[in-house]
Amino acid sequence: MTGGKGLCVAIVPAAGEGLRMGAPVRKAFLEIGGRPILFWTLEALASCNQISEIILALHPEDLPLAERFESTLSALRVSSVVGGGPSRPETVAIALEKVPARAALVAIHDAVRPMVRRELLDRVIAAARITGAAILAVPVGDTVKEAYARGTSGRADHAGVIKRTILRQRLWLAQTPQVFRRELIQKAYSLRRTTCLALTDDAQLVEAMGHPVSLVRGSPENVKITFPEDLELAKKILLRQ
Numbered sequence: 001m002t003g004g005k006g007l008c009v010a011i012v013p014a015a016g017e018g019l020r021m022g023a024p025v026r027k028a029f030l031e032i033g034g035r036p037i038l039f040w041t042l043e044a045l046a047s048c049n050q051i052s053e054i055i056l057a058l059h060p061e062d063l064p065l066a067e068r069f070e071s072t073l074s075a076l077r078v079s080s081v082v083g084g085g086p087s088r089p090e091t092v093a094i095a096l097e098k099v100p101a102r103a104a105l106v107a108i109h110d111a112v113r114p115m116v117r118r119e120l121l122d123r124v125i126a127a128a129r130i131t132g133a134a135i136l137a138v139p140v141g142d143t144v145k146e147a148y149a150r151g152t153s154g155r156a157d158h159a160g161v162i163k164r165t166i167l168r169q170r171l172w173l174a175q176t177p178q179v180f181r182r183e184l185i186q187k188a189y190s191l192r193r194t195t196c197l198a199l200t201d202d203a204q205l206v207e208a209m210g211h212p213v214s215l216v217r218g219s220p221e222n223v224k225i226t227f228p229e230d231l232e233l234a235k236k237i238l239l240r241q
Contacts, residue, residue: 011109014111015062115238128179
């Protein structure tokens, strides 16, 4: 258990290419209401009093933008900007090296998940203070099908053939932030090359170490902007305020 009130430092990896969005710019810099998605995300994190500072990891080509927006980033509690690596795990690993030793917790949050609410941040950080590791997640509501490989009928809309139906009662969709005791997530990342995992989130590494990760119920609105339709949903949610 972690206990205590120590500082929580947030890491925002924003070095991804966003190829599934099909945009000419990295999706963190796509705009909603005249502001980059990244700024909406940083503002949401900065609204949480438990987060003392934010470490932002950008694609190396975007580092000049940090200088251009230095005052804005500073106002949003960004204490350090680093160049990311060729993959998300590499980017997070680089940012983890910048986390000060005085930090008790590290919250890792997707740069394109701008609709996280302050109460969700408070709850997941509070849970991590108790258990050492906690993530936001939402229960799966739809029936889940596992499929064989894509069908061979030649039809473009033929996605595959159902192999089985998976019971959804125990299934959850992971969100961010994912919050960990600093020493725990740093150790997990130091061991990542020995796990042979195809990483899709940070909690996998902590799970692989045998440390329990608590689930804190998130919100369906805490969407990661991945596809064009996600961007349209985010516009409706953020601009209604």
